[in-house]
Amino acid sequence: MTKAVYIHIPFCTNKCYYCDFNSYVTKNPQLVWDYLDALNKEMEETVRRFPPGEIKTIFVGGGTPTFLDPKQMAHFLETVRRHFPQWSADIEFTMEANPGTTDIEKLSIMREGGVNRISFGVQSFDDRLLKRIGRIHDSEQVLRSLENAKRTGFDNISIDLIFGLPDQTVAHFQDTLDKAFGLDLPHFSSYSLKVEENTLFHTLYEKDQLPLPTEDEEVLMYERLMEQMAKRGYRQYEISNFARPGFESRHNMTYWRNEYYYGIGAGAHGYVNGERHVNASPLAQYMQLTVEKGLPRVEQFTVSGSEQMEDHMIMGLRMMEGVSASDFQHRYGITLQEQFSPVIDELTALGLLMWSGDRLHLTRRGIPLGNEVFARFLGLVDKV
The missing domain is CATH 3.20.20.70 (Aldolase class I)
Structure with a gap:
């Protein structure tokens, strides 16, 4: 729910x-x-x-x-x-x-x-x-x-x-x-x-x-x-x-934590039941769609398993507590290392990520370079 x-x-x-x-x-x-x-x-x-x-x-x-x-x-x-x-x-x-x-x-x-x-x-x-x-x-x-x-x-x-x-x-x-x-x-x-x-x-x-x-x-x-x-x-x-x-x-x-939330209003984004949606931004379009369809959505799509895991990492690593390996495995049925081993190994070797018990998180050196770290989990860049 x-x-x-x-x-x-x-x-x-x-x-x-x-x-x-x-x-x-x-x-x-x-x-x-x-x-x-x-x-x-x-x-x-x-x-x-x-x-x-x-x-x-x-x-x-x-x-x-x-x-x-x-x-x-x-x-x-x-x-x-x-x-x-x-x-x-x-x-x-x-x-x-x-x-x-x-x-x-x-x-x-x-x-x-x-x-x-x-x-x-x-x-x-x-x-x-x-x-x-x-x-x-x-x-x-x-x-x-x-x-x-x-x-x-x-x-x-x-x-x-x-x-x-x-x-x-x-x-x-x-x-x-x-x-x-x-x-x-x-x-x-x-x-x-x-x-x-x-x-x-x-x-x-x-x-x-x-x-x-x-x-x-x-x-x-x-x-x-x-x-x-x-x-x-x-x-x-x-x-x-x-x-x-x-x-x-x-x-x-x-x-x-990549959890569900309702997104309501002009231009709002939401994430419910495995689907993300985007509402119309222009006020006239937003109000017209609510009258005609009830929901003023201009985009709606199911988030694939791999996309959910990527989202989990780039959002979760924003927090200083980082990402729990056991929580990740429980939610997605695969371990962090199985899914992201090459990226994790590279970034830990560079001193940008580290493990603290069950949790993978940014280091002090990695915090200012957060965007570059996140991009690696999306496969947007080859190296940091």
């Missing part, structure tokens, strides 16, 4: 310069209501065709889910609860938020609707850099939003930080880390900037007008991140995620 739910809210107040997520800027409240109606239809048809078990995690991402106004938020959360009524006693219900789109009223509605974990897209505490990347908030709004979240009963709070930003130095990133640690939060996610196609940053990059840090500087930022997190008592449990014990993102662990 599927026990995890991802729901996509694609609306934003503005488009950040680096963002390639499926998101849309709108000032039309009726469009938002129409989208929520389409979500309701998709949820109804999803649970009819694929009845859920007890739901253990829900994650609402975007876009900016907190773009919804108070009435829309209350309606949306009621819809979720109606279609997925069986929640585990310790459910983790996460909603992404932007500091510029939260207030006491909205946060209270979120708590009353069952949300108990909130993830703020902070990115930096340098106001100059925030403007540089197209964010609508400043560091003062971050502090106010975090205070409001705590006042309304949130104690499971995460913030996202980005490094490798234009004109960012190691010293700038260290200052952001210092300010972040001063907030006494239980969880951090931190990613390096990726210049994606169809973004303003990509256009500037193509014109050689995006002054990014050097690769060496970016590596230094990541090393500083790992060192500082460990020093402050945050365990790195995944390549880009750090938490105090007990505050790891259980929903994201669903992905990294």
Whole structure:
């Protein structure tokens, strides 16, 4: 039975310069209501065709889910609860938020609707850099939003930080880390900037007008991140995620352990009963398909056994705990060595992977080279 739910809210107040997520800027409240109606239809048809078990995690991402106004938020959360009524006693219900789109009223509605974990897209505490990347908030709004979240009963709070930003130095990133640690939060996610196609940053990059840090500087930022997190008592449990014990993102662990999850909303991906699917991304197409077919899917396919094993490795090795050999054999009926011996032997010889008892995991040297390691399990490169 599927026990995890991802729901996509694609609306934003503005488009950040680096963002390639499926998101849309709108000032039309009726469009938002129409989208929520389409979500309701998709949820109804999803649970009819694929009845859920007890739901253990829900994650609402975007876009900016907190773009919804108070009435829309209350309606949306009621819809979720109606279609997925069986929640585990310790459910983790996460909603992404932007500091510029939260207030006491909205946060209270979120708590009353069952949300108990909130993830703020902070990115930096340098106001100059925030403007540089197209964010609508400043560091003062971050502090106010975090205070409001705590006042309304949130104690499971995460913030996202980005490094490798234009004109960012190691010293700038260290200052952001210092300010972040001063907030006494239980969880951090931190990613390096990726210049994606169809973004303003990509256009500037193509014109050689995006002054990014050097690769060496970016590596230094990541090393500083790992060192500082460990020093402050945050365990790195995944390549880009750090938490105090007990505050790891259980929903994201669903992905990294290659387990089933519902994917609902425009552009959402899901994985249920051995099949992956992709929803239509354009809002008009998504809403039209929900009316005509109930499920707005533009792609659906069965995952072969070999693809499941590849997915298991590239997702599982993102976690510091790595991949359990006994779990792998139990799930797929073949040992890790039988399936991937040449790759494992090569990468362990290079010092990028190592065994700790039953588990195969990245070494400290292998963590920054994770993408190259994962590519080997897909057969995309001959050597690292």
